[in-house]
Amino acid sequence: MKAVVFDRFGDPKEVLQVRDVPVPEPGKGEVRVRMISSPINPSDLLIVRGEYGRLPTLPATPGFEGVGVVEASGGGLLGKLRMGRRVAVLNGKGGNWQQQVIVPARQVVPIPTSIPDEQAATFFVNPASALVMTQYILKVPRGAWLLQTAAGSALGRMVIRLGRHLGFRTINVVRRKEQAEELLKLGADAVINSSEESIEEKGRTITQSRGVPFALDAVGGSMALSVVKALADGGRLIVYGTLSAESIPLDSRLLMTGSRRIEGFWLSNWVRQQSPLTMLGLFRRIRKLMQAGVLHSEVAATFPIDQIYTTVQEAAKSGRSGKILLRLGTR
Numbered sequence: 001m002k003a004v005v006f007d008r009f010g011d012p013k014e015v016l017q018v019r020d021v022p023v024p025e026p027g028k029g030e031v032r033v034r035m036i037s038s039p040i041n042p043s044d045l046l047i048v049r050g051e052y053g054r055l056p057t058l059p060a061t062p063g064f065e066g067v068g069v070v071e072a073s074g075g076g077l078l079g080k081l082r083m084g085r086r087v088a089v090l091n092g093k094g095g096n097w098q099q100q101v102i103v104p105a106r107q108v109v110p111i112p113t114s115i116p117d118e119q120a121a122t123f124f125v126n127p128a129s130a131l132v133m134t135q136y137i138l139k140v141p142r143g144a145w146l147l148q149t150a151a152g153s154a155l156g157r158m159v160i161r162l163g164r165h166l167g168f169r170t171i172n173v174v175r176r177k178e179q180a181e182e183l184l185k186l187g188a189d190a191v192i193n194s195s196e197e198s199i200e201e202k203g204r205t206i207t208q209s210r211g212v213p214f215a216l217d218a219v220g221g222s223m224a225l226s227v228v229k230a231l232a233d234g235g236r237l238i239v240y241g242t243l244s245a246e247s248i249p250l251d252s253r254l255l256m257t258g259s260r261r262i263e264g265f266w267l268s269n270w271v272r273q274q275s276p277l278t279m280l281g282l283f284r285r286i287r288k289l290m291q292a293g294v295l296h297s298e299v300a301a302t303f304p305i306d307q308i309y310t311t312v313q314e315a316a317k318s319g320r321s322g323k324i325l326l327r328l329g330t331r
Helices: 042-049 077-082 125-137 154-166 177-186 199-206 221-230 253-258 267-272 276-291 305-316
Strands: 002-005 017-020 030-039 067-073 086-089 100-104 108-110 145-148 169-174 190-193 212-217 231-239 261-264 299-304 323-327
Touching: 002 305, 017 305, 030 077, 030 086, 042 305, 067 077, 125 154, 125 212, 125 267, 125 276, 145 154, 145 199, 154 169, 154 177, 169 177, 169 199, 177 190, 190 199, 199 221, 212 221, 221 231, 221 253, 231 253, 299 305, 305 323
Parallel strands: 145 169, 145 212, 169 190, 212 231, 231 261, 299 323
Antiparallel strands: 002 017, 030 067, 030 100, 030 323, 067 086, 086 108
């Protein structure tokens, strides 16, 4: 079978290779999944560059999520129940960018036929992050304001649709005028163009000088500082990304005087702390919201595994209209 492999960390288009490797066999409690497709997520590219929070032992294969069909079981009731099923493959250690992958049976989630392959491939990372941060951690109530940076991203658009569906209001930070127009059409309640407007001043104007009670930041650096300044007294900010690769230049008095809070979020850490019952409930909510078009991922293009260089180049471009998928096989 074919697999995308890298032996050293570096620029993805320089270090990734497509190799022929043996088909793996599942052990007890594991299943082998014939992969159909897998998205190119920012976290996947950070892994390849050696810039992610946890790095694999080399050589390694990227890919945290994807969709495929269970073809073999190493034993156990759950593995038998999953045989022949089309499933979302949640691979916390990475490894989905290959034609066959071994994962624990508990890490595959059956997907109904009403959800197409391209949505099933992006079933977990962005949908779970958007839902968990807004509803499980911040618990944003109906009518409340939530401000988010990187609002034009796939996850940012999901948060906007969640807001429309669940009744909370979103203030969305972008860098380009055309992005602002797109997000307003999508259902954003307000947009701040950070290239022309102050996040703090516009945020307080929108909230009638009260400040925003909830915020999400994927950028870091000076932009995250502006978000902190826009928080209301007692406001909470979740930091879940570092797109700027810069530290937040924070004066601790900003937190002290207004009892504001900054919290970090890493999906894999959150998942490890949850009970099986909580995770089953989360999977059900994601499925329903995906079927309703709320946790929907726009897909810009799909490329075959042999075109991995083109695939990662397209995925690294800014201003894309949607996700880039890697096609690994067929149903």
